[in-house]
Amino acid sequence: MITTRATTRGAAAAVLGSAIALAAGTASAQQPAQSVKLGVVSFLTGPAAGPFGIPARNAAEILIEGLNTGKVPAPYNKVGFGGAKIESKIVDEAGSTAQQVTEYRNLVQRDGVDAIVGYISSGNCLAVTPVAEELKTITVLFDCGTPRIFEEAPRKYVFRATPHATMDSVGAARYIVEKKKNITAYSGINQNYAWGQDSWRDFVLAMKTLAPKATVDKELFPKLFAGEYGAEVSALLTSKSQVIHTSFWNGDLESFIFQSSARGLPQRIPIIMTAGETAVARLGPKMPDGTIIGARGSHGAFFSPDNELNRWFRQAYVDRFGVQPTYPSYHMAQSILGLKAAWEKAAAAKNDARPSVDEVIAAFEGLEFQAPSTTIKMALGKGHQGIGDISYGTYKYNKQKGQPEIVDVVRYPAECVNPPADMTSTAWLEGGMKGAKCK
């Protein structure tokens, strides 16, 4: 009996144990995969918020929502990141670089994010990059343009799916030379900080190769957020330039357009705006006809291709916010999608288990993935810096339809406007852009 009782008890215990184990196993199987915490950093206040930070934040919002509900078209139709829903924390990029470093640490150390996608300002990108390396956190810089991030030192944890500023300047120079074959002089007005200085330097170097006889007439560097450009407009009006280059963005771009248009500058000398696309829809007929527009890629309503992913993205954006997404929105979208592609590639290699940080990094390096507007190849910076196509076109307001148009659009392949993998931008430009593949 004892034996029997003991056997019975043992059997009961075994059954109970099995039941508990089974229940635990079932519970474990039914439990949703642990979410992925994603920090998103963009300007929510300040002068860069309206034209850049908010459209980027909006894109993050609809994309994360789309990914979490599995509504994004293939190949991104798996829920969240590899089945794990994305839990986002959005942080304002406004404030000093020191503040951004503190906020970055807060995201990693206090909020425990798995990865961060963010930063518009080149200054902020440069500031958080060493901190990302120190805290060993995957960080995808989404909009800043400075080539220095991956050219000054190799990075392990930092990526940038968006091509850097050299592409914008080389694309601008190629377009100018194509449209104005006999150009003899040009001028530039750029903001006096890293972005403006780098953009102008790259543009001048590219022009030296493409139009060696053309000379620089006026080089103007008003301070960031200057607001008043009367003297600059006068200097440009009295110049002998056949084109004016500007990498102005945010409110500065719009203020310059208002003030220069009121004094007839764009009617006298066409202006090429490398970041002009963000202002086109907002200004409509106020944007001067003949202005050459860039979108830091092939993004937005005028340049992006017609494919399923882009249609979904644009429609979701328009449905939610009532306006077309501009290039900062595309930069944010391709950065999140790049991270997702890397995450899922790493997960696929271990039977869809959650990948480690090192595994995601290994998958992201050199990755080629489809973004709404172009194919991004993580070709530079030892596989950490993306390259993509870029388009330029000429603005024209269609009075009959009452809407803006971009005509004479030229799309340059990524390898035509980006340096090769083993060379810095400056070295490539100074060496005459050898190896560029434009056909």
Add this chain to the structure above:
Amino acid sequence: MLTAFAIVTDGLVYAAYLFVVAIGLTLIFGVMKILNVAHGSFYAFGAYGAATAVGIYFDRGLPDAGGFLFMILVAMAIGLVIGLVLERGILRLAYGRDEVVIVLITYAVFLILEDMLILIWGTGSLAAYQPLVAAGNVEVGALILSGYDIGLVIFAGLLALGGSYALNYTRPGRLLTVVIFDRETAAAFGINVTLVYTATFALGAILGALGGAVMAPKIAVTLGIGVEVIVLAFAVVAIGGMGSMEGALVGALIVGLCRAAAVHLVPQIELFVIYGVMALVLIFRPHGLFSRAEPRKI
């Protein structure tokens, strides 16, 4: 010759902008000894109010001239309300405290008002270019001058003349001058200093908002415009002498002409020139060009 002409015209336009922005700041400091960081917010509220007014007015296809007046009146009304509310609701409670404490209070007010801008107008920028276009332009040789800029210079000139006349030849102006010189003596002579303070702060806020209003057609009215303006206004007021209206005018002219000359002749130093001039003036005149002798109290 053309360059010299451009330097003068551009310098005058920039000086007009600086003077309109700085006059309210220097007035408040002169009378109340308050370094008002919130002045940038008055400018921003004026600009946003004017941009909204322009949008409403021009959308209705009304005559251009009325649009100028409407945007100015709206901005002045906004300045008046904000000025009165802040002075009566907050600053009044801080009078007599250390000047640094009051500066910090105005900084806190500035931050609150920046957030209020977002609450009211959102994060997008506004465009109010219609008056700029309506004013047309004038061709002078190779230069094309904006009619709006010419109007801005005339407006600033009238403001300077009007301000000078009001201070020196009207009763309220003379009362104000007495308070500027010595608040305690003025009170002892029966001047209602509290009322003068309230009126001054409200007037300073109106002038700040007016600065924003007249600049709104030229700029993208966007978040953060008040920050840039306050830095420039401080530089102008420091050069001219804190609290001096003549100083603000001369300071604005010096900065405007030097900056225009730099842009045309040595554009590399454009950023440096404003603060270089300020540093140079303060080395020789630490209290600014038009600072008055301070009576020593025993």
